[in-house]
Amino acid sequence: MLFSRAAFSTRVRGVVAVVAACASLAGCASTTDVVAADKPGTYTVAASAAGGRMAWAWARAHEHAVSEARDYCERRGMQSSVTTETVSGVQAMAEHASSVKFECHPKF
Template sequence: MSRPHEAAGGDGAVRMTAARSTGDAGSMRRLARSLGPLVVSLMAAGAVLAGCASATDVSTTDKPGAYTVSASATGGRLAWARAHERAMTEANDYCESRGMQTSVAYERTDGIEAFQQHGAVLRFECHPKF
């Protein structure tokens, strides 16, 4: 007696094809199930590496009307951009809370390696809005 996937003729060929495609689909499902945790882990690691930026409080300098703020961020090659953005936000918020606008006098950014802390330092003044 022959097994269904070995049967000759149109019916047997259909069964053989169905068995083969079911096996392929089963393999794909097993692969997707085994890769699922890996994909989730990689996405979580990416979210952690994307990270946030933190900033110091705005402080005065020895020059009257001049202020400084520092910010830092980690994760990825563009962390310096997040640090810059956070420092600019702090400076803008500080001046706007006084009804003024920000004028950046000096900026320094550092950090180019993907997994190191990147930073930005701003020295700025607040000037009246025109």
């Protein structure tokens, strides 16, 4: 099926609009570097997310922090164990954050 130039342009603009709308709902997320905590063998990492619905932003922040902890331990041939999590930003359309304290343990 062949499209005219005008029909193709309209179709492309529609696709771009859909992608832009999805991106605005997804928002942005960022993660800090993993740092050593107060207790030996314990580390912390934080993540934040903004945009979209409150539950989605918190879930993205939580998943990014937990994922970074898991990746950190896996790069060392170990598995992560989250000991505590602190969250902030419980209002709609606010930046949501998750700070995770974790340990790396040998894989069994």
